[in-house]
Amino acid sequence: MKIAMIGTGYVGLVSGVCFSDFGHDVVCVDKMPEKITMLERGEVPIYEPGLDAVMARNVEAGRLTFTTDLATAVDGADAVFIAVGTPTRRGDGHADLTYVMAAAADIAHALTDYTVVVTKSTVPVGTNRKVANVIRATRADAEFDVASNPEFLREGAAIDDFMKPDRVVVGVESERAKQIMGEVYRPLFLREFPIVYTDLESAEMIKYAANAFLATKISFINEIAALCERVGADVKSVAKGMGLDGRIGNKFLHAGPGYGGSCFPKDTSALARIGQEYGVPQRITETVITVNDMTKRRMIDKVMDLCGGSVNGKTIAVLGVTFKPETDDMRDAPSLTVVPALVGGGAHVRVVDPHGRREGEVLLPGVDWVEDPYAAAEGAECLLVLTEWNQFRALDLRRLAGSMVTARIADLRNIYSREDALAAGFVEYEGVGRASISDLSAAMRDAAE
Structure with missing residues (x-):
């Protein structure tokens, strides 16, 4: 499968690297040219044990690339993951969704075929529906579904957590989106790791409730x-x-x-x-x-x-x-x-x-x-x-x-x-x-x- 990962912060980079290790073709996107240049040199901008080796292995295999060109990455992708920051908003404690909504709009402009747009970032309940609204408002003709796929990665043990998870949570609303997400996580399904399919709101709430x-x-x-x-x-x-x-x-x-x-x-x-x-x-x-x-x-x-x-x-x-x-x-x-x-x-x-x-x-x-x-x-x-x-x-x-x-x-x-x-x-x-x-x-x- 072809996957685009929007954001190369902690969650985006670890997820993109691990998806490529599943055998998928992954393009990681970031707006910061200096970060992409660093990654293309094989340098990891964060410290996470084992990440550099897995990244190098998949770059060498041709399954993992990095770019600032979101449109090219999204073109023809089966799934596009939003993995941008959601920092606490100053003054009121709410999660700041500025980057999420900006990514959704950018993705909408770049969509060419049916795509599942997946929110990997931790977001408040109702955010995935807002993402869908942004995409529809930007591109009324876009053919897509949204999915919620919260991460449960422990810093310092993220590779193991991704490859051997306690569970994978997927919030979807259509059978087509469920099938694509099933293919994305097929290596884990075959090894009988639990995959919990649920609705969008429950998937969003699971992440907050667990933490x-x-x-x-x-x-x-x-x-x-x-x-x-x-x-x-x-x-x-x-x-x-x-x-x-x-x-x-x-x-x-x-x-x-x-x-x-x-x-x-x-x-x-x-x-x-x-x-x-x-x-x-x-x-x-x-x-x-x-x-x-x-x-x-x-x-x-x-x-x-x-x-x-x-x-x-x-x-x-x-x-x-x-x-x-x-x-x-x-x-x-x-x-x-x-x-x-x-x-x-x-x-x-x-x-x-x-x-x-x-x-x-x-x-x-x-x-x-x-x-x-x-x-x-x-x-x-x-x-x-x-x-x-x-x-x-x-x-x-x-x-x-x-x-x-x-x-x-x-x-x-x-x-x-x-x-x-x-x-x-x-x-x-x-x-x-x-x-x-x-x-x-x-x-x-x-x-x-």
């Missing part, structure tokens, strides 16, 4: 973590005990500094606004957003308290600033809340991140970038773990502590234990959902009273 639920699990365990610190419980044990219940599961029950990234913040905000618009407030989702914001701010207090109430004049080594490991994505990362607060408080901040520097240098002014965790910790008064990269999980704690002026560690991802840190020479350890000695003492006094 809001996962965000809810994260905010829930972070609230429980705060309570664990006060009562003397360990949130890792609590999460393990919860997760062994088959009705709950253990995923997304890892306490930390809050969620970030390109999906959860944007999608929870959009779902909350959709609920308000239709007069059905999404109170749980609204609370999840509030709790996540509070969690990020609570992390600032943790570091401040660990440093005696002030970071002014102190050197702080920060390990990791991307919102999660195995990605270079900084969007809504907890570091964008925590690090500026430390800099604003007068701290000298050194940052090390395997892939976060390119975006981080723009988003985190006033910090020093180093390439090595041990160099970052040299002469520091606090070591702060913000992203749990594998490179940070097996550091020589004794070496780190020995190089610091005051060996304190704020382990906001709980990758080390208090016992190991103190045994290695750290004088203070602060995790998330793990009571400190002072917390335990307070909890015991409260219980006794």
Whole structure:
């Protein structure tokens, strides 16, 4: 099949590359000539493990090409995917559909034969019908159907998620569109991965509902973590005990500094606004957003308290600033809340991140970038773990502590234990959902009273 992918951002590029690996002929389109030139050179503009190899394999096979010429890409395509950005609109929290509607109009001008126009971007309920209206208004004679095909790609594991999905969701309204989408995903159907066919609105809602639920699990365990610190419980044990219940599961029950990234913040905000618009407030989702914001701010207090109430004049080594490991994505990362607060408080901040520097240098002014965790910790008064990269999980704690002026560690991802840190020479350890000695003492006094 011939496929055109409009947009070469994270979703568009990963999807286009993987579709070509299915054996389809794929043309990826972008309005930015410099990005297309980079891709034609074999350079991937994002960090995603394994993507460069799969892309190179399919370019060499002649199944994958890149262009700025949308009309040529759309001409004769069986399916055209819209995979452009839908950022949160400033001021009201709604998803900004400017790029989606512009793409729909451009596609309409370029249509030559029957085509399925597929929305891959995450969009509010009703957007696919608006896309259809834009195409009809632009080209009354166009022969097409629209389909909703939301993505469920985890950054850092996107190739596996596309090739071995939990499910593929396809919203269609005609048998012809369903057949074409079935051919697009035929390799997955043959391997018996679930393909859920539904109506347009349900497909759009599935994406928001799924992400809001996962965000809810994260905010829930972070609230429980705060309570664990006060009562003397360990949130890792609590999460393990919860997760062994088959009705709950253990995923997304890892306490930390809050969620970030390109999906959860944007999608929870959009779902909350959709609920308000239709007069059905999404109170749980609204609370999840509030709790996540509070969690990020609570992390600032943790570091401040660990440093005696002030970071002014102190050197702080920060390990990791991307919102999660195995990605270079900084969007809504907890570091964008925590690090500026430390800099604003007068701290000298050194940052090390395997892939976060390119975006981080723009988003985190006033910090020093180093390439090595041990160099970052040299002469520091606090070591702060913000992203749990594998490179940070097996550091020589004794070496780190020995190089610091005051060996304190704020382990906001709980990758080390208090016992190991103190045994290695750290004088203070602060995790998330793990009571400190002072917390335990307070909890015991409260219980006794």
